[in-house]
Amino acid sequence: MATGTVSQTPAQTWETPKAVKAIKSLKTSGSFWFGSVFTKSLRQARTPILAWGIGMGFLTYVVYAALKSVLGTPATANAAQQLAESFRFFGDPVAVGTPGGYFTWKYGPFIPLMVGIWAVLAGANMTRGEEERGSLDLLLAEPISRTRALVEKIGAFAVALLIIGFFIAIGALLGAASIKTPVSVGDALLAGLNISLVTFFFGMLALFISQFTRTGGSAAGWAGGLMALSFVVDGIGRAINNAEWLRRLSPLYYYDLSKPLIPGYGTNAGAMIVLLALGVILAVVSVPLFAQRDLGGIALAWLFPQEVNKPRLSVSQSLASANRDFSTQSVGLRALAAQGASAFWWIVGLTAYTLLLAGITKTMITQMSSFFSSPLLAKLFNGSNLATNNGFLNSLVFSLLPVGMVFFAVVMAFGWASDLDNKRVETTLSAPLPRWRMLLERFGVVVLFSVLAAFFVWLGVVVAAVMTGLSIDVGGVAAASFGVLPLELIAAGLVYALAGRLSAYTTLGIVGGLVLISFFMSFLKELLKLPDWAENLSIFQQYGAPLTNGINWGATIVMLVITVAFVVIGAWQFSRSDVK
Amino acid sequence: MAAIVATNALTKHYGSSRGIIDVTFAIEEGEVFGFLGPNGAGKTTTIRSLMGMLRPTSGTATINGLDCWSQSTEVHRLVGYLPGEFSFDPKLTGAQIIEYLAHLRGGVDQNYTRQLIERLELDPSKRFREYSRGNKQKVGLVQAFMAKPRLLILDEPTSGLDPLNQQEFYKLVAETRADGRTIFLSSHILPEVEHTCDRVGIIREGRLVKVDEVANLRDLRQHALDIRFPGKADAAWFANLPDVTSATTPEPNVVRVNAHGEIPDVLKAAAEHGAIAIESHEPSLEDIFLRFYGPDGGAPAAQQAASVRS
Numbered sequence: 020m021a022t023g024t025v026s027q028t029p030a031q032t033w034e035t036p037k038a039v040k041a042i043k044s045l046k047t048s049g050s051f052w053f054g055s056v057f058t059k060s061l062r063q064a065r066t067p068i069l070a071w072g073i074g075m076g077f078l079t080y081v082v083y084a085a086l087k088s089v090l091g092t093p094a095t096a097n098a099a100q101q102l103a104e105s106f107r108f109f110g111d112p113v114a115v116g117t118p119g120g121y122f123t124w125k126y127g128p129f130i131p132l133m134v135g136i137w138a139v140l141a142g143a144n145m146t147r148g149e150e151e152r153g154s155l156d157l158l159l160a161e162p163i164s165r166t167r168a169l170v171e172k173i174g175a176f177a178v179a180l181l182i183i184g185f186f187i188a189i190g191a192l193l194g195a196a197s198i199k200t201p202v203s204v205g206d207a208l209l210a211g212l213n214i215s216l217v218t219f220f221f222g223m224l225a226l227f228i229s230q231f232t233r234t235g236g237s238a239a240g241w242a243g244g245l246m247a248l249s250f251v252v253d254g255i256g257r258a259i260n261n262a263e264w265l266r267r268l269s270p271l272y273y274y275d276l277s278k279p280l281i282p283g284y285g286t287n288a289g290a291m292i293v294l295l296a297l298g299v300i301l302a303v304v305s306v307p308l309f310a311q312r313d314l315g316g317i318a319l320a321w322l323f324p325q326e327v328n329k330p331r332l333s334v335s336q337s338l339a340s341a342n343r344d345f346s347t348q349s350v351g352l353r354a355l356a357a358q359g360a361s362a363f364w365w366i367v368g369l370t371a372y373t374l375l376l377a378g379i380t381k382t383m384i385t386q387m388s389s390f391f392s393s394p395l396l397a398k399l400f401n402g403s404n405l406a407t408n409n410g411f412l413n414s415l416v417f418s419l420l421p422v423g424m425v426f427f428a429v430v431m432a433f434g435w436a437s438d439l440d441n442k443r444v445e446t447t448l449s450a451p452l453p454r455w456r457m458l459l460e461r462f463g464v465v466v467l468f469s470v471l472a473a474f475f476v477w478l479g480v481v482v483a484a485v486m487t488g489l490s491i492d493v494g495g496v497a498a499a500s501f502g503v504l505p506l507e508l509i510a511a512g513l514v515y516a517l518a519g520r521l522s523a524y525t526t527l528g529i530v531g532g533l534v535l536i537s538f539f540m541s542f543l544k545e546l547l548k549l550p551d552w553a554e555n556l557s558i559f560q561q562y563g564a565p566l567t568n569g570i571n572w573g574a575t576i577v578m579l580v581i582t583v584a585f586v587v588i589g590a591w592q593f594s595r596s597d598v599k
Numbered sequence: 600m601a602a603i604v605a606t607n608a609l610t611k612h613y614g615s616s617r618g619i620i621d622v623t624f625a626i627e628e629g630e631v632f633g634f635l636g637p638n639g640a641g642k643t644t645t646i647r648s649l650m651g652m653l654r655p656t657s658g659t660a661t662i663n664g665l666d667c668w669s670q671s672t673e674v675h676r677l678v679g680y681l682p683g684e685f686s687f688d689p690k691l692t693g694a695q696i697i698e699y700l701a702h703l704r705g706g707v708d709q710n711y712t713r714q715l716i717e718r719l720e721l722d723p724s725k726r727f728r729e730y731s732r733g734n735k736q737k738v739g740l741v742q743a744f745m746a747k748p749r750l751l752i753l754d755e756p757t758s759g760l761d762p763l764n765q766q767e768f769y770k771l772v773a774e775t776r777a778d779g780r781t782i783f784l785s786s787h788i789l790p791e792v793e794h795t796c797d798r799v800g801i802i803r804e805g806r807l808v809k810v811d812e813v814a815n816l817r818d819l820r821q822h823a824l825d826i827r828f829p830g831k832a833d834a835a836w837f838a839n840l841p842d843v844t845s846a847t848t849p850e851p852n853v854v855r856v857n858a859h860g861e862i863p864d865v866l867k868a869a870a871e872h873g874a875i876a877i878e879s880h881e882p883s884l885e886d887i888f889l890r891f892y893g894p895d896g897g898a899p900a901a902q903q904a905a906s907v908r909s
Contacts, residue, residue: 331722331724332724334713334716334717334723335713337693337694337723337724338694338697338698338712338713338716338723341692341694341697341699341723342698342701344695344698346695346699347695347698347702348702349703350703353699357688357690441686442684442686443686443687443688445652445682445686446682446686447699447700447703448650449650449675449678449680450675450700450703450704451672451673451675451703451705452672452675452703453672595654597653597654598652
């Protein structure tokens with residue numbers, strides 16, 4: 020057995036056919052997409068690019084294609100124009116009687132907000148996402164400067180938004196062609212570009228803010244809040260006389276200045292350049308802020324006094340205070356504390372939206388009672404009789420709010436899915452607690468948050484009504500607010516049923532997509548003309564109009580039963596499957 | 600003594616890829632059992648199957664007679680567990696994590712917890728994300744030991760700890776054994792297992808290849824010596840000595856000798872040729888595995904000795 024020669028390390032232990040194949044595929048497919056930070060970032064964004072691009076492009080197409088029936092006669096076109104005049108809050112009422120004008124009025128602000136959700140998340144996590152995962156250290160250990168890395172990431176982000184804008188342009192072109200309305204290729208592309216530019220601004224705003232926060236999540240929260248605020252500021256400036264100046268503070272104003280889809284209105288090149296410049300300035304400022312700060316730290320840290328002189332607690336003191344801390348007592352209380360801050364801000368946002376819209380209801384009704392009796396208007400605005408307070412609240416407050424509340428519940432339920440993915444539950448699961456109980460305690464917290472959201476929405480309408488002297492049906496408002504509860508729970512339940520099997524982001528994508536489809540099936544039902552059975556699949560269709568028609572108890576019970584089934588499936592499969 | 604841990608032909612497949620195959624062993628109450636193997640050998644898969652995190656494809660695992668999968672809640676009452684990748688909500692402080700897990704478990708003596716924290720020199724007031732790897736590991740060790748469980752299952756417990764804290768950990772292991780409690784720990788560091796364990800199981804490529812008392816594993820002990828001479832050296836001086844597995848000359852005046860067992864002949868030969876220095880390297884476990892369980896049936900495989908891991 021003794022030899023005097025150098026022996027070879029056996030290479031065959033790892034050179035399996037599988038390994039050889041993997042290396043080969045690395046060399047071929049990887050050479051392009053993994054060749055630079057730019058292409059790698061673009062590849063990473065491929066799913067959202069397709070989801071948002073095709074989703075928004077399809078929405079644009081469907082709305083256009085269905086407009087012929089809504090604006091078919093001069094009378095309906097005229098009614099639409101009058102309606103839009105009174106709903107200036109939502110959008111500029113320009114040529115609303117034409118397909119391009121109607122689309123621009125009703126979906127002009129909506130589409131950039133939807134695309135903006137992705138833009139804000141991507142911008143906020145452009146550096147923070149990788150910093151939180153720890154993978155940025157690795158990337159920057161390569162001989163590539165931080166400036167270069169971030170510039171490439173920003174470039175990929177811009178290209179992603181251009182592609183999404185392109186999809187929307189295609190949707191507009193196809194939709195317009197289907198109803199034989201002339202829209203030039205150039206105008207459609209400019210409409211798409213306008214959306215790319217305004218969402219680029221929000222993304223760069225999020226990137227800029229993220230240089231001063233420790234997590235991508237909080238930067239996304241701030242930037243998302245500012246985006247919502249800019250929508251509200253723009254709307255108020257438009258709706259209230261002599262407040263036009265207010266609009267100039269909102270980036271959406273510069274977006275609104277261009278309406279390429281309205282023939283003869285055209286594009287305001289100056290406004291587009293302003294939008295581009297605002298985005299580029301934020302990008303240019305963010306790059307050196309990122310390049311000169313600690314990874315994981317915040318930019319300009321010297322401006323923010325550190326907690327250096329905090330007295331250090333002894334071991335006993337730390338333990339004793341942690342022992343008394345309510346959040347360490349059980350799985351449910353722990354989840355309540357972990358998600359409390361996020362839930363608080365969501366509920367504040369939902370309540371503020373309710374207060375604002377319920378608050379302007381009285382003014383709007385008295386101003387415009389003259390033409391609210393038109394049945395055509397009811398058709399345009401989701402079938403509610405706008406002449407009554409309840410009908411008006413139904414259209415204004417309880418049309419979009421339920422979607423917001425359902426998304427709130429989905430985001431809260433997502434916490435469970437993401438904890439499973441992050442392998443943070445392994446140690447907790449080693450405690451002598453059955454797995455189903457852990458899951459139920461977590462779901463209980465989502466139920467609690469959903470009830471709170473419904474309660475504060477109800478309270479918001481009641482308070483706004485009392486303050487503005489609007490007479491309302493308190494019970495009806497309660498039915499409308501708490502009627503959303505089964506919708507929230509069914510969506511959250513679906514997250515629980517899928518989490519653990521699918522990755523957290525796949526789960527979020529599936530449930531979020533279903534909620535949106537379901538919402539549009541109901542919101543656009545006058546346009547889509549789906550068969551009854553298909554319409555009834557939508558949870559928002561099942562929600563109906565509780566403010567005027569009362570709660571649909573049959574549907575509510577069915578939805579609650581399905582929720583229970585989802586949670587049981589979730590608990591059953593979580594108890595029976597491997598922990599990731 | 601009765602077996603507290605027992606597996607019988609425990610097998611776990613992940614889709615098409617290998618997990619563990621037919622793993623059978625038993626651990627007696629009161630012993631310290633080391634689970635040794637290179638990365639990816641199946642140590643963590645075995646441990647997570649014992650903890651009821653993974654559902655076995657076939658075979659069984661029991662702890663104190665309870666099935667590890669179907670009775671995992673009862674099993675967890677007996678076990679303190681340190682996962683291989685200890686991760687937690689980054690916003691919580693060490694103290695909050697420890698107290699949270701103590702509340703879920705119930706009946707934890709806060710005085711003992713405090714002692715553990717002080718012995719491992721952990722600052723529990725910091726947030727989890729602010730801890731270094733070693734400090735995160737200390738939080739994991741404190742929560743595993745704090746309930747004084749009958750059985751401790753520790754996946755690479757010393758990973759990330761500095762040598763002083765490693766010594767403190769070895770003391771904890773010794774105290775636990777003196778208490779009559781059982782420890783099952785995994786490692787890829789041979790000297791550590793030699794140092795702490797009564798018995799060792801060696802796992803490689805998903806199969807348990809050997810279970811034996813530590814004392815019987817001395818044969819595995821490898822010496823990798825670099826012997827330096829004043830002038831040009833010749834590998835042939837050592838190549839044919841008993842127990843020498845290979846000898847080479849990486850530099851003209853250095854002979855690198857791999858040997859196992861006792862090595863009086865090597866030392867004698869070195870002295871005869873006027874050696875001026877001897878440097879000893881701890882061989883890596885991988886080398887030992889390749890040598891004794893290599894694909895070509897035990898031929899000397901890896902010549903290069905790696906440095907000591909600590």
